[in-house]
Amino acid sequence: MVITIARVAAAAAVVVRVARAARPHPSVEAAVAAASVSVVVPARDEAAVAAASVSVGGGAITVVVPPRDEATVAAASVSVGVGAITVVVPARDEAARITRCLAPLRGAPGVAEVIVVDDESTDATAAVAASFGARVITGAPLPEGWVGKPWALQQGLDAAATAWVVTFDADTEPSPELPAALVARAERDGWDLLTAGGRFVCDDPLQQALHPSMLTTLVYRFGPVGARHRPKPERTLANGQCTAVRRRQLVAAGGYAAAARHLTDDVALARHLASRGWRVGFLDAAALLDVRMYDSARDAWRGWGRSLPMPDVTAPAAQVADLAVVWLAQALPLVRLVTGRGDALDVTLLAVRIGTLVGTRRAYRAPGLTYWLSPLLDLPVAARLTAGAVRPSRSWRGRTYAGAATTPLARSAGTSVTIDAAGPAGRPLERPSAL
Secondary structure: OHHHHHHHHHHHHHHHHHHHHHOOOOEOOOOOOOOOEEEEEEHHHHHHOOOOEEEEEOOEEEEEOOOOOHHHOOOOOEEEOOOOEEEEEEEOOOOOOHHHHHHHHOOOOOEEEEEEEEOOOOOOHHHHHHHOOOEEEEOOOOOOOOOHHHHHHHHHHHHOOOOEEEEEOOOEEEOOOHHHHHHHHHHHHOOOEEEEEOEEOOOOHHHHHHHHHHHHHHHHHHOOOOOOOOOOHHHOOOOOOEEEEEHHHHHHOOOOHHHOOOOOHHHHHHHHHHOOOOOEEEEEOOOOEEEOOOOOHHHHHHHHHHHOOOOOOOOHHHHHHHHHHHHHHHHHHHHHHHOOOOOHHHHHHHHHHHHHHHHHHHHEOOOOHHHHHHHHHHHHHHHHHHHHHHOOOOEEOOEEOOOOOOOOOOOOOOOOOOOOOOOHHHOOOOOOOOO
16 A cells, blocks of 8 residues: 555656646747847857847847747847856866867857866867867866866856856857857846756667666656746756856855865755755756767766766655655556556556657757667666665766765865855845746
């Protein structure tokens, strides 16, 4: 009886979360989904702006975007001025991949400069970055109490001088329009920290099956990207591959110090800021951003399997509930049906799983036949998720962090976080309200 109740509860949780995907949700495109968004750039950058409609005059280009849906018709116009954005790319041994990230950003609308923080690379990362016109900062030695990526981001934040900072991981492939689109959307909708998810590139057939199964664990636990509801701070998600934030507000809030000890640094920072009243958004940028996270299924198994459980930012009770949902609603229904022990609930859950697979298809560039076989890997993926939660990894990118956080939002004794008393964007701090 207890197991039956648990199965029904897990099924209900998944249905509610997945059902959010059926509603219109925000996306970040060159269109920025705004009633009228203007991005003013020098006329020489005309080729870099391929958007809905373009008028040229007075030595500048204005990109005017028609409304996408009724929910955005009343939105105010937003302008992103020339040189309003600094792009920061943290990089450690990324010479083989960083080219696809930096090439589209040369002369990108609204971007004043691209800063690459070379985090003690042993390859030609710095030279490759410099060849694309980026300002390369040689990363300072890792201080005690910090993990590599947030420390690199902190150095990029300190070096930036513009109103906005947009960050990309070195394995991303952004379109030239994306930085300005992110800022425009954040300005229009009042996001204090905006992150965006891209379209995954999986060339390995086995990875094309494994990766969607792992992605589904996120959907089942948290719902789809861009859902209109506002989660509680402790359930806020973020994607560190692509972020936009006001520089001064983040500096006033302590920069990346809140995530200093966290291997799941993006979610740690987002939850920290959300708990202090920041409006944190996670939107869909599949039309403007490709992400080549891993070269093989083996890399995905080891790498994403390390971060997906998020043990350092998830309370034990929530972790147990999340794992129960993954096992009962994603991993076991197909097994039960194949072994002859299934029932109507298992059939329903398998149908939901297939529907989710249809929905996540747009999150992949050119998914092959093996993409549709991903439910066959749900059982081992659930086991990998559980192992990552029970025995968190402290190693990443050739470093082992003995002092890395293993509990939600833990901080080292020497790390201080200062919060601006006026709150982000000068507003009083308050709990987030529903949209």
